[in-house]
Amino acid sequence: MLNEIVEVIFRTDRIDYFVNSENLPIKPDIDVIVQVERGEDIAKVIHCSVIDEELEIKRENGELKKIFRIASENDLKSLENVKEREKDAAEKFNELLVKQPFEMRLIDTVYQFDGNKLTFFFTAEGRVDFRDFVRELASEFKTRIELHQTSGREDARRYGGLGICGKPYCCVRWLRKFNQVTIQMAKDQQLLSNLTKISGPCGRLLCCLQYEEDFYLEKAKLFPKINENIILNNMKMQVIKNDYLSDRVHLYNPEEKINKIVSLQEYNNLRDQKKIS
Numbered sequence: 001m002l003n004e005i006v007e008v009i010f011r012t013d014r015i016d017y018f019v020n021s022e023n024l025p026i027k028p029d030i031d032v033i034v035q036v037e038r039g040e041d042i043a044k045v046i047h048c049s050v051i052d053e054e055l056e057i058k059r060e061n062g063e064l065k066k067i068f069r070i071a072s073e074n075d076l077k078s079l080e081n082v083k084e085r086e087k088d089a090a091e092k093f094n095e096l097l098v099k100q101p102f103e104m105r106l107i108d109t110v111y112q113f114d115g116n117k118l119t120f121f122f123t124a125e126g127r128v129d130f131r132d133f134v135r136e137l138a139s140e141f142k143t144r145i146e147l148h149q150t151s152g153r154e155d156a157r158r159y160g161g162l163g164i165c166g167k168p169y170c171c172v173r174w175l176r177k178f179n180q181v182t183i184q185m186a187k188d189q190q191l192l193s194n195l196t197k198i199s200g201p202c203g204r205l206l207c208c209l210q211y212e213e214d215f216y217l218e219k220a221k222l223f224p225k226i227n228e229n230i231i232l233n234n235m236k237m238q239v240i241k242n243d244y245l246s247d248r249v250h251l252y253n254p255e256e257k258i259n260k261i262v263s264l265q266e267y268n269n270l271r272d273q274k275k276i277s
Contacts, residue, residue: 008043031071152202219244
């Protein structure tokens, strides 16, 4: 379909949307040359036909830039040359950094495909005023300079590694966008007892908590509330834990210090008997 909206990811990990105005035979994971603010850049296709109301409005208003072409063999060869230039730029960056009154560590260096922009990714303790350094870099490289302070998640994606599941990080293998992962999700999944076990190498909560959140929210609707009371064998018992995976309810009597585990069905039967009586 002409003028389809295409989702792409740049080598800087930035995701953006472009119009396939030339009706190019685009497929996921192929490289394309796209229009950017200052020239052209190379990016990899994620989705070929994105449907989104806000994006449709932007397309109608001419706010979305277009895809120029599918990257050719010459383009890919040029990209290899760009990568060599990035290595030289990284070395020069570190030479100039020694003279600065602050500390930062260079993580990655990325040239725009046409050389009209050079981005340096770095880590540093707290915020850094690098305005004078940017001017020095611009004078050295004769192009637009951007310095981007990365987060722990971005660093994990760039360095890669194995998660606690034994597989490469999701953000390296397939996860294109970082979803918001909150303490509430850990609470919903009853995982607050040991936060270190549910935190990734990036220092943030594991992305996979978000994957199962819907399951736990739906399950919670079927279970009693924590601290809810029920009568079992003429004894007042309190709900202290719900086991959503095995459909069991953990009960406790604080006076007698007695623990009991009943199935969800048994618990519901006890609650129904109370209502009937």
